[in-house]
Amino acid sequence: MKEIRVHARAGQGAITTAMLLATAAFEEGKYALAFPNFGAERLGAPMNAFIRLDSQPIRKRSQVRNPDYVIVQDPTLVKDFDVTEGVPDNGIVIINTPTVTAQIKPRTQRIVTVPASLIAEDVMGRADRANTALLGAFAAATGEIKIESLIAAIRQRFPGPMGEKNVIALQRAYEFIKNDGEKDAK
Amino acid sequence: MTKKLLEGSQGIAEAVALCRPQVIAAYPITPQTHIPQELADMVANGKLKAEWVNVESEHSAASVVLGASATGVRVFTASSSQGILLMSEVLFNIAGMRLPVVMVCVNRSVSAPLNIWNDQQDSISQRDTGVIQLYAEDNQEAADLVYQAYRIAEDHRVLLPVMVCLDGYVLSHAWETVDIPSQAQVDSFLPPFKPLYKLDPENPLSFMIQHTMEQSIGIIQNVAHDFEKTFGRPATAIIEEYQTHDATTILVGMGSMVSLFKEEVDQLRSQGQKVGVLKLVCYRPFPKEQLYQSLKGAKHIVVIEKATSLGFGGPVASELRSVFYGRPHQPAISGFIAGLGGRDITAETVKTALNKAHQHPVDTEYLDLRTDLELEGVSNPARQHKK
Numbered sequence: 001m002k003e004i005r006v007h008a009r010a011g012q013g014a015i016t017t018a019m020l021l022a023t024a025a026f027e028e029g030k031y032a033l034a035f036p037n038f039g040a041e042r043l044g045a046p047m048n049a050f051i052r053l054d055s056q057p058i059r060k061r062s063q064v065r066n067p068d069y070v071i072v073q074d075p076t077l078v079k080d081f082d083v084t085e086g087v088p089d090n091g092i093v094i095i096n097t098p099t100v101t102a103q104i105k106p107r108t109q110r111i112v113t114v115p116a117s118l119i120a121e122d123v124m125g126r127a128d129r130a131n132t133a134l135l136g137a138f139a140a141a142t143g144e145i146k147i148e149s150l151i152a153a154i155r156q157r158f159p160g161p162m163g164e165k166n167v168i169a170l171q172r173a174y175e176f177i178k179n180d181g182e183k184d185a186k
Numbered sequence: 187m188t189k190k191l192l193e194g195s196q197g198i199a200e201a202v203a204l205c206r207p208q209v210i211a212a213y214p215i216t217p218q219t220h221i222p223q224e225l226a227d228m229v230a231n232g233k234l235k236a237e238w239v240n241v242e243s244e245h246s247a248a249s250v251v252l253g254a255s256a257t258g259v260r261v262f263t264a265s266s267s268q269g270i271l272l273m274s275e276v277l278f279n280i281a282g283m284r285l286p287v288v289m290v291c292v293n294r295s296v297s298a299p300l301n302i303w304n305d306q307q308d309s310i311s312q313r314d315t316g317v318i319q320l321y322a323e324d325n326q327e328a329a330d331l332v333y334q335a336y337r338i339a340e341d342h343r344v345l346l347p348v349m350v351c352l353d354g355y356v357l358s359h360a361w362e363t364v365d366i367p368s369q370a371q372v373d374s375f376l377p378p379f380k381p382l383y384k385l386d387p388e389n390p391l392s393f394m395i396q397h398t399m400e401q402s403i404g405i406i407q408n409v410a411h412d413f414e415k416t417f418g419r420p421a422t423a424i425i426e427e428y429q430t431h432d433a434t435t436i437l438v439g440m441g442s443m444v445s446l447f448k449e450e451v452d453q454l455r456s457q458g459q460k461v462g463v464l465k466l467v468c469y470r471p472f473p474k475e476q477l478y479q480s481l482k483g484a485k486h487i488v489v490i491e492k493a494t495s496l497g498f499g500g501p502v503a504s505e506l507r508s509v510f511y512g513r514p515h516q517p518a519i520s521g522f523i524a525g526l527g528g529r530d531i532t533a534e535t536v537k538t539a540l541n542k543a544h545q546h547p548v549d550t551e552y553l554d555l556r557t558d559l560e561l562e563g564v565s566n567p568a569r570q571h572k573k
Contacts, residue, residue: 015359019193022361026191035360041216041302057363059445061356062532 001054002144003064007083008073011043016157017071017131018049021138023153024145025053033058046077053144069142071134072096073116084109094137096130112141114173123169124162132166136173147174187367187417194325194357195220197364198264198290198350201329203234204372205288205336208259211239211250216302217354218266218292225262244269248276255285258381260336263287266354267294270308274315280347281316281395286339286379287347288332289317293441293492294354295527303528304354306441310469310493310501316395318348318402319470320423321440325364327422328352330413331467333367333376334423337409342382344402346395351469353442353492355528367417375416399471406468424473426465427480429455433462435486435540438506440466443490443524443531450536461540466502474509481506482515488543490536490553492525499523499550520548529554 004021008014015036022032031054038047050064066086072078075097084093089108098115116133120126123133132154139147147170154166192200198221202210210229212222228234237254241247244265251261265273270291280287291309295301309319318338322328328350335348352358383389403424410423426444429451430436437447444465454461464480466473481487489503498504503521510516520543525531535553542548 019361023191026363031363032191033360033362035355037355059449061360061442061445063530065532 001052001056001058001060002069003067004051004053004069004071005064005067006049006051006071006073007077007081008047008049009043009077010038010041010045010047012073012128013131014047014049014073017073017135018051020132020135020150020153020157021051021145022053023157024149027149027152028146030055031057033061035061037063046081067091069138069144070094071138073130073134092141094134094141096134112137112177114176116169116173119169119172119176123172124165129166129169133169133173136170137177140174140177147171187365187371189363189365191361192325192364192366193220193359193361194328194352195292195359196224197325197329197366198332198352198358199224199228200366201332202262202290203228204367204369205262205333205376206260206378207236207262207288209237209239209251209254209261210263211241211247211254211261212263212265213241213244213247213269215244215266215269217294217304217358218264218269218290220358221264221290221292244272245276248273248280251287251289252276252280252283252285255280255287256283256385258379258384260340260379261287262289264290264292266292267296267302267308270312271296274312277312277315277317277347284345284395285347286336286345288335288339289347289349290332291349291351292354292358293351301527302354304356305492305526305528306351306353307493307526309349309351312349313470313501316346316399317470318344318346318399318406318468320348320350320467321469322350322352322357322467323426323442323444323465325352325357325360325362326419327467328357329364329366330417330419330421331423333372334406334409334413334421336376336379337412338402338406338423340379341402341405341409344398344405345382346398346402351441356442365419371416375413403468403471403473403476422465422467424468425476425480426463426467428463428465430462430464430480430484432460433484434460435488435544436462436464436481436484437536437540438464438466438481438487438489438502439491440469440502441492443492446531446533447490447536450533454540469502472505472509477506477509478513478515481517482513484517486543486547487517487519488522488539489519490522490524490531490539492523492531494523494526494552503550518543518547521550522548522553523550524553526552
């Protein structure tokens with residue numbers, strides 16, 4: 001089983017990130033469980049979404065405490081939250097930021113940064129719609145999910161022009177990581 | 187049948203729609219909202235031919251389905267937390283009038299303080315209304331219990347409301363695989379509602395709920411059996427026994443935490459510990475004899491529940507103890523309360539409960555409380571008098 005934790009602020013689409021990743025895994029014939037956790041229902045409040053992927057039905061419904069992978073949708077969260085908490089040494093933390101962040105405490109995990117908000121702004125005119133770009137980076141950095149499955153998931157959940165723009169954002173971030181854009185912030 | 191990746195609420199809405207309700211009334215409340223939202227969409231788009239009644243409160247929602255059901259049509263409503271409490275007065279009436287209303291309770295804690303997260307305090311507080319209560323472990327079971335709920339409620343030997351309970355967020359907002367049957371399959375399992383009697387001021391009928399509740403356990407089992415035959419997957423509408431055959435310790439719980447129990451039991455079994463799980467699906471009527479027979483061989487019974495009767499302790503643990511009163515087998519029954527207000531229930535929670543119960547029987551103990559917050563907020567006099 002692979003476990004993923006998403007750090008975001010309410011309104012940034014982390015539940016959609018989790019849902020799209022689960023849908024893509026479902027497309028690949030895997031079992032998936034995606035669910036949110038937040039404090040108050042308040043725009044901008046820090047929140048988490050969790051995803052579990054497995055070849056077996058998933059019975060573990062507690063919050064994810066030892067994620068194999070972490071997706072950070074909002075880099076300002078890095079200051080107040082230890083986004084690497086519970087991540088094993090070979091884990092990967094993907095952060096949406098245009099710069100290499102110095103705020104991450106040095107750890108043994110791999111830190112991958114991607115300018116997902118810039119890509120989203122460029123493609124959709126909405127910097128706060130970075131989740132599909134982050135999923136592209138996730139696919140490229142982890143190899144856990146095929147980009148074709150993510151594209152199918154986006155088209156299934158968001159048919160029409162906005163879905164197609166999200167597909168472009170996904171592909172741009174995927175290529176960014178696949179090429180030499182990958183940065184190591186350790 | 188089609189496997190789909192759905193949010194729990196969508197799975198419920200699709201299951202309800204396949205049951206062809208004729209009148210739906212609901213008032214939105216977190217975390218139930220997605221269910222009426224999905225159903226309202228279906229009605230508005232013409233996908234579901236039903237009368238959708240907008241109401242100004244949960245009391246009105248329950249009253250609308252009461253009135254509609256009394257005229258002899260199939261109805262649906264859903265709520266959570268304070269909404270369930272506002273329905274309470276009407277629920278007694280629905281049960282007393284012997285109306286087969288099917289409703290969903292997306293379990294959420296009860297104010298104060300205001301808390302939107304999951305525990306089961308809302309539905310447990312309605313245990314004395316005469317409503318049959320069934321608790322789902324996962325979203326497949328939640329959807330499957332909806333089809334069975336209509337069959338049970340509308341059985342002429344039952345004619346009582348049924349509440350399908352699923353844990354808020356943990357299930358209602360979780361995306362996972364759900365098998366959705368075809369309309370033809372559901373139609374063959376659930377024929378149109380044939381009322382035994384309709385609203386008739388000349389000849390009002392009601393009562394005998396206690397007797398019917400006791401009788402309905404057998405009927406609920408038969409419906410589950412029929413469900414398995416029709417849909418080809420297991421249905422557990424009373425209790426489910428997991429690894430209990432030789433277990434000396436049995437964990438008892440309701441709802442989504444049972445999945446975690448099973449996970450833990452598999453681990454403990456691999457270390458040679460004889461541990462099992464009893465999932466209680468049907469809380470009302472309380473299946474006394476089934477529970478006695480399933481649990482009598484154990485030395486330790488460890489109940490973990492997400493509700494409390496304030497001033498006493500855990501409702502399930504205390505009712506389970508009464509099952510064993512005066513009977514020959516007397517296992518030690520320990521009661522733990524966890525997950526109140528949405529506190530995450532983890533593998534550690536289960537291990538702690540088992541360790542404590544194995545040391546000596548526990549009457550009532552609350553697990554995973556944040557005592558640091560208690561000291562800050564309640565017990566610290568300096569904090570209390572701070573201006």
